[in-house]
Amino acid sequence: MLKALQSPLRLMLERLELLFDKPFGPPWNPMRQLGTLAFFFFWVSAVSGIYVFILFDTSVSGAYPSIEYMTHEQWYLGGVMRSLHRYASDGMVVTMVLHLLREFSLDRYRGVRWYSWFTGVALIWLLMLSGISGYWLVWDQLAQYVAIGSMEWLDWLGIFGEPVANNFLTRGSLDDRFFSLLVFIHIFGPLFLLFAMWIHVLRVNRAKINPPRGLAFGSLAMLVVLSFIHPALSHPPADLGTIPTELGLDWFYMFLYPAFDLLGPGALWALSFGLTLLLFVLPWLPPLRRAKAPEVFLEQCNGCTRCFDDCPYGAVIMQPRSDGRPFLQEAVVNPDLCTACGICVGSCPMSTPFRSDAKLVTGIDLPTLSLDTVYERMTAAIAKARMERNTERPGILVVGCDHGANISTVEGDATHAISLPCIGMLPPSFVDFALSDGAADGVMLTGCSDCDCHHRLGIVWTEDRMAGLRDPYLRKRVPRERLHSYWAGPGDLAALEDELQRFRDRLIENGT
Amino acid sequence: MSSSVNVYFFIAPLIVFGPLFLWLLYSFGLREIAKIPGEIRRQNKLNSEKEDRFERERARKRGRGPVGVVRGANTSVLGLFAQAITYAWFAAVVGILASSPPYFFSAPEDAQIKLSLSHPGKRKVECRLRSREELAKLPPNMRAPKDCPRERWPVFVELEVDGKRIFAKSAAPKGIANDGPSIFYQAFSVPAGPHRLTMRLRESGNEGFDFRRSETVTLDNSQVLVAGFDSASHSVFFK
Numbered sequence: 001m002l003k004a005l006q007s008p009l010r011l012m013l014e015r016l017e018l019l020f021d022k023p024f025g026p027p028w029n030p031m032r033q034l035g036t037l038a039f040f041f042f043w044v045s046a047v048s049g050i051y052v053f054i055l056f057d058t059s060v061s062g063a064y065p066s067i068e069y070m071t072h073e074q075w076y077l078g079g080v081m082r083s084l085h086r087y088a089s090d091g092m093v094v095t096m097v098l099h100l101l102r103e104f105s106l107d108r109y110r111g112v113r114w115y116s117w118f119t120g121v122a123l124i125w126l127l128m129l130s131g132i133s134g135y136w137l138v139w140d141q142l143a144q145y146v147a148i149g150s151m152e153w154l155d156w157l158g159i160f161g162e163p164v165a166n167n168f169l170t171r172g173s174l175d176d177r178f179f180s181l182l183v184f185i186h187i188f189g190p191l192f193l194l195f196a197m198w199i200h201v202l203r204v205n206r207a208k209i210n211p212p213r214g215l216a217f218g219s220l221a222m223l224v225v226l227s228f229i230h231p232a233l234s235h236p237p238a239d240l241g242t243i244p245t246e247l248g249l250d251w252f253y254m255f256l257y258p259a260f261d262l263l264g265p266g267a268l269w270a271l272s273f274g275l276t277l278l279l280f281v282l283p284w285l286p287p288l289r290r291a292k293a294p295e296v297f298l299e300q301c302n303g304c305t306r307c308f309d310d311c312p313y314g315a316v317i318m319q320p321r322s323d324g325r326p327f328l329q330e331a332v333v334n335p336d337l338c339t340a341c342g343i344c345v346g347s348c349p350m351s352t353p354f355r356s357d358a359k360l361v362t363g364i365d366l367p368t369l370s371l372d373t374v375y376e377r378m379t380a381a382i383a384k385a386r387m388e389r390n391t392e393r394p395g396i397l398v399v400g401c402d403h404g405a406n407i408s409t410v411e412g413d414a415t416h417a418i419s420l421p422c423i424g425m426l427p428p429s430f431v432d433f434a435l436s437d438g439a440a441d442g443v444m445l446t447g448c449s450d451c452d453c454h455h456r457l458g459i460v461w462t463e464d465r466m467a468g469l470r471d472p473y474l475r476k477r478v479p480r481e482r483l484h485s486y487w488a489g490p491g492d493l494a495a496l497e498d499e500l501q502r503f504r505d506r507l508i509e510n511g512t
Numbered sequence: 513m514s515s516s517v518n519v520y521f522f523i524a525p526l527i528v529f530g531p532l533f534l535w536l537l538y539s540f541g542l543r544e545i546a547k548i549p550g551e552i553r554r555q556n557k558l559n560s561e562k563e564d565r566f567e568r569e570r571a572r573k574r575g576r577g578p579v580g581v582v583r584g585a586n587t588s589v590l591g592l593f594a595q596a597i598t599y600a601w602f603a604a605v606v607g608i609l610a611s612s613p614p615y616f617f618s619a620p621e622d623a624q625i626k627l628s629l630s631h632p633g634k635r636k637v638e639c640r641l642r643s644r645e646e647l648a649k650l651p652p653n654m655r656a657p658k659d660c661p662r663e664r665w666p667v668f669v670e671l672e673v674d675g676k677r678i679f680a681k682s683a684a685p686k687g688i689a690n691d692g693p694s695i696f697y698q699a700f701s702v703p704a705g706p707h708r709l710t711m712r713l714r715e716s717g718n719e720g721f722d723f724r725r726s727e728t729v730t731l732d733n734s735q736v737l738v739a740g741f742d743s744a745s746h747s748v749f750f751k
């Protein structure tokens with residue numbers, strides 16, 4: 001049931017991602033940067049908002065003319081700032097919705113990630129409050145319509161003695177005091193939003209908050225150009241003695257208002273509350289079956305902190321040594337934060353196959369897929385590859401992950417694959433081992449799409465380890481031309497196969 | 513009318529639900545992070561700072577890795593051109609939906625009647641003097657000579673336009689002791705032009721109505737007319 005919802009959505013979004021990969025390149029692909037883009041649009045909106053506020057008159061009678069002034073007299077700066085303020089907020093809605101759909105379709109909202117999802121739902125309300133309250137301040141016909149609609153909606157709750165909508169009953173009903181309250185809401189709404197955005201990523205270790213410079217620059221340029229050629233304009237001034245007729249709604253924020261006119265406040269409360277509630281409990285419908293968290297084997301752990309550094313979920317903390325061995329610290333895993341991605345296993349310097357022990361024991365290991373099992377599977381795959389290889393067909397070991405392209409389909413013809421929970425679980429020494437003494441002719445690493453690791457940091461850490469930037473390094477002696485990587489998502493299988501073929505050709509050319 | 517709502521009505525939900533929500537998040541989502549003892553936390557902070565220094569170093573060198581296909585940002589002329597087209601497309605979506613397609617809230621030849629009134633019904637039981645015996649039974653600090661039960665009658669309001677009844681509702685008094693005003697708020701769309709309006713209001717348990725008004729008004733295009741009750745002159749008004 002859940003899959004039936006997720007899969008088509010995922011397919012659609014993936015199409016879009018692959019489409020954007022070509023012109024942008026994965027690091028700048030906006031579809032892979034939706035959360036950071038939403039943050040960026042917030043900052044654009046905040047900065048332009050401060051400028052607009054300087055020119056804004058906070059009285060009922062002064063608000064509209066002050067905005068007309070910045071739009072028409074000071075169009076080159078005030079007008080542009082006003083437009084930036086509007087369009088960046090709209091951009092936030094677009095990126096937020098896509099971000100939500102994407103996290104949902106990729107199943108990145110259950111298990112330990114419930115926290116980000118749960119706080120994300122609150123962000124929807126805060127963003128809506130921030131945007132809608134901004135439209136009140138223009139005090140044009142749109143503001144009048146939206147303000148009265150909002151107040152009637154609130155009044156349905158019956159918690160205010162007098163209907164709040166009575167503040168908009170007749171000409172002269174709206175006083176400066178109430179108008180300052182609206183201004184107050186529009187200042188504190190976004191501040192709360194920012195606070196909540198901070199809370200939203202609090203549990204995400206090394207969260208990416210800022211988009212890459214190229215993408216930030218491009219999006220800003222886009223907003224500025226849009227602001228010049230299609231500046232934000234006001235409706236005619238509000239007049240509480242008349243009803244507005246035709247309204248140019250900002251559909252990103254006001255999509256519910258026509259529904260309100262149609263269905264009435266009660267139905268709309270039911271709808272918005274019901275939907276919010278559904279979103280809130282979604283991570284437990286059904287809950288993610290969590291794999292067991294890794295165990296630390298103290299006799300192997302020397303307290304080097306690498307697993308602590310590499311865990312994308314902050315699930316490892318270092319504690320004072322408890323077993324009397326002469327090290328300062330030891331690793332301790334908090335199962336409540338762990339996704340069993342295995343990245344810590346790949347980071348442990350003790351995870352090496354070049355040992356004489358009968359069973360491979362490392363400092364930190366997954367109970368469900370121990371490094372020893374990985375070792376067995378890898379040697380079996382290499383053995384099969386060796387049997388089938390010939391001069392035309394180099395023996396290749398493919399290491400992939402459970403969230404990327406389905407690598408079992410590339411099996412055969414001297415190519416054999418193993419899959420890990422995350423490519424970051426692969427210790428570099430395993431690559432060394434696979435290529436030493438000509439065990440395999442080549443090793444191909446793959447996982448999720450570029451810049452889009454399911455466990456966020458698995459790909460980056462792997463690349464860094466192979467490039468000698470991050471402990472544990474891939475040793476210098478490993479012939480780099482026999483190692484290859486291509487980050488292919490589930491929808492990118494064809495590209496992976498092409499790349500694999502190219503790798504084969506290269507290996508043959510190099511005479512392996 | 514003066515605004516009877518103060519800032520606190522808006523802040524109150526935040527003050528009540530904000531901390532509740534934060535507490536929830538804290539106890540289920542953050543405590544496991546926050547409960548780490550101070551000494552260990554300090555040590556881990558040192559660990560992270562060390563790591564952060566390395567990480568900054570790495571970030572500079574990254575993307576030029578010697579392995580595999582590093583698909584970096586596309587900065588070719590063709591790539592930038594294609595990006596510009598993508599941005600234009602996004603901007604078009606944002607620019608267009610930010611103010612169109614238009615929504616027709618009300619036809620230009622329509623007008624609106626807004627019924628809004630807040631009126632306390634009569635008390636259900638009139639105040640009466642307590643007898644001596646009754647007073648003697650009460651504790652000394654509660655011996656008020658008058659007994660005034662605070663409960664009020666619901667208010668009933670009827671609105672007719674051109675002889676057709678478009679609104680008839682009884683509203684219970686607000687307040688826990690049913691001692692507040694009864695509140696009505698509803699908007700009706702009518703064609704502009706002359707209309708015969710009749711409003712009747714009952715504030716007690718009597719038969720019939722305590723207040724009424726009938727008037728012919730001419731509504732302009734898009735005009736808003738308020739039908740209400742003026743507590744100063746004690747009468748129904750159309751304005």
Ligand code: HEM
Binds near residue numbers: 036099279
């Ligand atoms: C104002 C709007 C929002 C902003 C600025 C925002 C920003 C972010 C950022 C920066 C991340 C971290 C990404 C990373 O480092 O990988 C993130 C993750 C996430 N967000 Fe949002 N977000 C917003 C709204 C939402 C909403 C509405 C939802 C869903 C209801 C949501 C659900 C998630 C989830 C599930 C994660 C994944 C956390 C993880 O991978 O552990 N977000 N968000």
Ligand code: SF4
Binds near residue numbers: 339
């Ligand atoms: S398995 Fe993954 S989430 Fe769990 S402790 Fe190791 S790195 Fe962290």
Ligand code: SF4
Binds near residue numbers: 301330364
């Ligand atoms: S990486 Fe291995 S040795 Fe280092 S602290 Fe973690 S478990 Fe111990």
